[in-house]
Amino acid sequence: MFKLKHLQTTNTGWSLDQRDPRFIESMMPILGLLYNCYFRVQTSGWENVPDGKILVVGSHNGGLASPDTSMMLYDWLRRFSVERQIYGLMHPKVWDVFPPAAEMAMKAGAVRAHPKMAYKALRAGASVLVYPGGAEDVFRPHAMRDKIYFAERRGFIKLALRENVPIVPAISWGSHDTLIVLADMYEIMQQFHKMGMPWLLGVDPLVFPIYLGLPWGLAFGPLPNIPLPVTIYTRVCPPIVFARYGKEAASDRTYVDECYELVRSKMQQELDSLIQQANH
Numbered sequence: 001m002f003k004l005k006h007l008q009t010t011n012t013g014w015s016l017d018q019r020d021p022r023f024i025e026s027m028m029p030i031l032g033l034l035y036n037c038y039f040r041v042q043t044s045g046w047e048n049v050p051d052g053k054i055l056v057v058g059s060h061n062g063g064l065a066s067p068d069t070s071m072m073l074y075d076w077l078r079r080f081s082v083e084r085q086i087y088g089l090m091h092p093k094v095w096d097v098f099p100p101a102a103e104m105a106m107k108a109g110a111v112r113a114h115p116k117m118a119y120k121a122l123r124a125g126a127s128v129l130v131y132p133g134g135a136e137d138v139f140r141p142h143a144m145r146d147k148i149y150f151a152e153r154r155g156f157i158k159l160a161l162r163e164n165v166p167i168v169p170a171i172s173w174g175s176h177d178t179l180i181v182l183a184d185m186y187e188i189m190q191q192f193h194k195m196g197m198p199w200l201l202g203v204d205p206l207v208f209p210i211y212l213g214l215p216w217g218l219a220f221g222p223l224p225n226i227p228l229p230v231t232i233y234t235r236v237c238p239p240i241v242f243a244r245y246g247k248e249a250a251s252d253r254t255y256v257d258e259c260y261e262l263v264r265s266k267m268q269q270e271l272d273s274l275i276q277q278a279n280h
Contacts, residue, residue, distance in 0.1 A: 012095050013102070013112030016121060021082040023107040031074040034067070038229050039174075041071050042278075045236035046079055053127050054168045054239065055160050056086070057263065059148050059271070060131040060138035061175035063211065063225045064098075068175035068232055069131070073108065075234065085126035089113035091134055096203050098224070115155065122163045129170075132156045139209040139222060141183055145176035146275055148268045150260075157259045161250040166239035169267045173274050178227035179213030185220075233278045237270045 035041050061068050069088070076086060090110040095102045102110070111117040113134070121128050131137060132150040140149050148171075160167050186208040193199060205222050212218060214226040242249070242259050249255055 013090065013092065013106060013110065014117065016087065016111065016117075016124060016126070018106040019085070019087070019109045020107040024077065024082050024109070027108070028074070028077065031070060032078075035071055035074050039067060039071060039227075039232045041075075041232045041234060043071075043075055043234040043236075045238075046075065048236050048238045049079075049168060050166065050239055053122055053125055053165055055122070055156065055163075055165050056127060056129040056168050056170050057156055057267075058129065058131050058170040059150075059172070059267065060133055061145070061172055062178045062227055063139060063181070063209075063213065064222060065178065065225050065227045066138055066175070067178055067227045068172035068234060071232055072129075072170055072172070072234055085109070085121075085124075086129055087111050087117070087121040087126055088129040089118060089131075093135075093203055093205070097201055115159065118159050119163065122159075122165060128159075130156050130159075135206045135222065136184075139181055139184065139207045139211075140176075141209075142176065142180050146173070146271065148264055148271055150264060154256055154260050157256050157263070158250040161242065161245050161256070161259070162247060164245040166241050167263055168239050169237040169263065169270060170234065171237065171267055171271045171274060172232060172234040173271065173278055174230050174232040175227075177230045179211050179225050181209045181211045183210050184208060185210060231278075233274055235270060235274050237267070240266060 058069070058072065060066055087109045090105055090113055092112050094105070111121065118128050118130070132153045132155070134151065136151040137149050184207055186206065189208040199205065200221065208221055210218070210220055214228065216223060219225070240263055244255065
């Protein structure tokens with residue numbers, strides 16, 4: 001029983017102990033090559049990262065490969081080294097669908113996207129990286145590539161309020177051109193599922209994009225992709241500090257909504273500015 005419980009705890013994203021500094025350091029040369037030669041990343045704003053633990057809030061781009069995530073992590077590591085711990089919240093379905101990818105991600109600091117793990121990391125003194133929009137954001141249609149989209153999720157706001165940590169927005173542009181999402185057919189596929197069609201691997205994907213990209217050409221569903229070599233622009237924005245914190249603030253729906261809209265609007269303003277900068 002102990003061995004089974006131990007495996008369930010460590011191998012499915014429920015532990016902070018799987019982060020491996022040696023593995024992270026071994027990946028830095030590969031990440032650096034992608035950063036400098038393949039995606040030719042242009043970044044700014046890292047002076048805005050304050051000391052201490054923070055909640056880094058990003059907008060997701062580029063399908064399952066999500067290259068802006070790994071490039072943002074590379075920037076963090078080359079500035080703060082592996083000693084300043086940061087954990088990324090990763091969707092639980094990754095463990096069900098792509099176990100080898102999940103194992104590698106855990107070594108880099110990924111944990112299950114669950115409030116329990118976010119609180120655990122922050123209370124251990126580490127920072128946390130979260131992409132509230134999740135799958136809906138990372139596979140949002142190409143027509144929405146210039147929009148901050150959180151899928152109306154507010155859990156990250158409650159987390160910041162309860163733990164009294166500043167939110168540091170991390171935005172990017174360009175990564176959504178590493179594949180071209182034409183549309184999301186999830187609602188149609190969900191109707192087929194209700195009629196008896198099983199989900200692939202028995203896992204509800206939450207999204208069902210149709211996209212153009214490598215290696216498939218035209219792909220149906222949230223399949224893994226090889227990102228096109230598109231220039232990625234990233235920016236770390238000034239910290240957002242709210243007027244009130246604590247459990248009472250986190251339980252106030254109106255206040256949570258106000259904080260959510262403040263973060264979303266500020267990130268949209270920064271993204272609009274970044275796009276304008278990239279196009280000049």
